[in-house]
Amino acid sequence: MKMNLIRKAGFLLVCATMVAAGNGTAQNVQRTSQGIKCATQGMDVNVEFYSPSIVRVYKTPSQKSCNKESLVIVKTPESTPVSFGEKGKNVTLSSRLIQVEVNPETGGIHFFDSSGQRLLTDKDYGTQFTPFNDAGVPSFNVRQAFLLDKDEVIYGLGQQQTGKVNQRNQKLFLRNQNMSICIPFIHSVKGYALYWDNYSPTTFLDNPQEMSFDSEVGDCADYYFIYGGNADGVIAGVRELTGQAPLYPLWTLGFWQCRERYKSPDELCEVVDKYRELKVPLDGIIQDWQYWGCNENWNSMKFQNPRYINKMGDPEYMKFLPNGEDRNANYGTPRIKSPKEMIDYVHKQNAHIMISVWASFGPWTEMYQKMDSLKALLHFETWPPKAGVKPYDPFNPTARDMYWAEMKKNIFDLGMDGWWLDSTEPDHLEIKDKDFDTPTYLGSFRRVHNAFPLMSNKGVYEHQRATTSDKRVFLLTRSSFLGQQRYASHSWSGDVVSTWEVMKKQLAAGLNYSLCGIPYWNTDLGGFFAWKYNNNVHNIAYHELHVRWYQWGAFQPIMRSHNSSPVAVEIYQFGKKGDWAYDALEKYTHLRYRLLPYLYSTSWEVTNKAGSIIRPLMMDFPKDKKVLEMDTEYMFGRNFLVRPVTDSLYTWQDDKQNGYQKNMNKIGKTDVYLPAGAQWIDFWTGKSLKGGQTIQREVPIDIMPVYVRAGSILPWGPAVQYSTEKKWDNLTLRIYPGADAEFTLYEDEFDNYNYEKGAYTTIAMKWNDKDRTLTINDRQGNYKGMLKNRKFNIIIVEPGKGCGDGDATTFDQSVSYRGKRVDLKL
Incomplete structure (x- = not known):
């Protein structure tokens, strides 16, 4: 009877070990050591347990092989006991933590926790492969649909500028660009995560019918289901799958001063001198672009700007003078006469220095020529425009070797402490669809686009680790992808505009980024472009914005003040001691340093226990429904509740954007929600307050609401x-x-x-x-x-x-x- 039913169903028994459906119909299902394989709906489906809490689902068009090596995943499947069974027409697979049901007829897959609570559904007939010609290579557009609970809250997708924490009910085009870090990853309030392992531009869509990822190119539908039970468990699973975050040196947790840009060694060193003179704490100073000189010499990875090497007036070097700078200017005799002297001077002042290095090269540089010979340049327009600058191919291991060799020889060996890897999306100007046909070492640029920052950071991290163990790697980079935490990579929210509205959006951006399992993130304090304030650092309305943003910065993983030229944002640009803006900035700089033992210990928890520094309130108070979509406050580590002030209370602007001060004695207020399930103690006053209530906290200009959890x-x-x-x-x-x-x-x-x-x-x-x-x-x-x-x-x-x-x-x-x-x- 059974053999007759098999023939009637038209399925082939592929191995002696067979999983039978409950109605007696055997399906074309092959059991593997930790999963199954089956053929259905014109595709082959593989389900494999990587651990008791992680499952990989891998689908390919029928009879199409796909030898994919993930750029993100570092974990290999561990030995996991899996039990197999049947449930109606479905095949069941269970570990001690999760259950999976596969419908071999439709390709649909259901995920449950160990108690049988449904977590996620891979939709019946929800996988689509549409033939696509990828720069002459036959491939597919790949789409996968899922079903979520109606009111389920999801987070993640990287860093988006939507101002929303909950990523439901929207359509997003996930292609990395300045201010938008795109990661096809969702983190559910139900205690699981889903990572779609595809690096091409991808459309995320969520509506009442389904949630889907639709990628421009791929040879397979490939995703990982991660169950953690709660948010900390999910993040632990992400780190297990994609790599742990190494520990930063202590000095990176202090205060960093930056500007676009310090134009000479003297100018940079004078800033360090001034901070030491004012007795305002400082651990880092950053050298931004154009130490190499003009745009044609972009990112030569050499100090060729004549002002940095005491060569003003020397015809051999004057050709490198940055675009727009006065060739006839008399700067006098420099105090600091070489890059090495500049770095040594900073170190003698007990500070550290980081430098900007880009992912592209100008046509005058040796690296441009070497990369071009290697066929490791991507031929589309990048920043700066109309200078012939081209990005390099970080997917090429030889190109990564060359990139580091130049950095080491010309910069690292001088004593440089950290790297600012800018424009790692990379910047892409005048975008044309054919640009994505550009070949890389791993196929078309379209195929690998969103993994560009991952591979660029990988090259620098791995090479510095191979060079020395005496100096920890620190990478500040503008773009990111899942797994980048393993490369000591820290991202910031990009070149954001200095406005209250934009400031508000950064918190939601950072919370979602952290929930992708990448722990280190910050934002330019005060914003980057101060256009709305006439680029005037003396605009009193800008002072208020900068102070509030800076206060928040004292409770970010990295505290870095930065702004676009011509605005300079060192503390002394905001007045002097006794002026409200100066005093508030000084206060929070000192506060940051008092918190270093707490912050360094929390960083160890990140490294040693897959912890998080920026913690959305849902991580610690999942039973409080009011916090699930809260985008105005967060936990800093496990103890501090931080509520940035994101509204102007003490200044106003006229229609010409000139700023004016209001009565500073009339104290403004802001709403603070104290989560249920804890007692809260006001950091500033010591007053104890019950959780589960919204209060109005007075916020004079020098006070940002901070509460400490009782206990x-x-x-x-x-x-x-x-x-x-x-x-x-x-x-x-x-x-x-x-x-x-x-x-x-x-x-x-x-x-x-x-x-x-x-x-x-x-x-x-x-x-x-x-x-x-x-x-x-x-x-x-x-x-x-x-x-x-x-x-x-x-x-x-x-x-x-x-x-x-x-x-x-x-x-x-x-x-x-x-x-x-x-x-x-x-």
């Missing part, structure tokens, strides 16, 4: 001028009572990769709120130069005590700690 231990660092000026041998521990608390203080050598070999220490602390007991556990680990003895000053926060940005003068208790457990009754 927190906050290590309060010393007042310093740079991150390593003082050892952490006399830390204050602020205890925020109202619930039990835990915190682990992490320390190492603050640079180099010895931590990967176990050279670090952790000190776990626990607060028992009922017994009012603080336990400081045994120190674990060791490293060269570690503190063997230190003092902890403990203070229990309450109104007027241990709150705000100042130092306490009295403590509840102080203890000398020598690495052994201490129990303190408070």
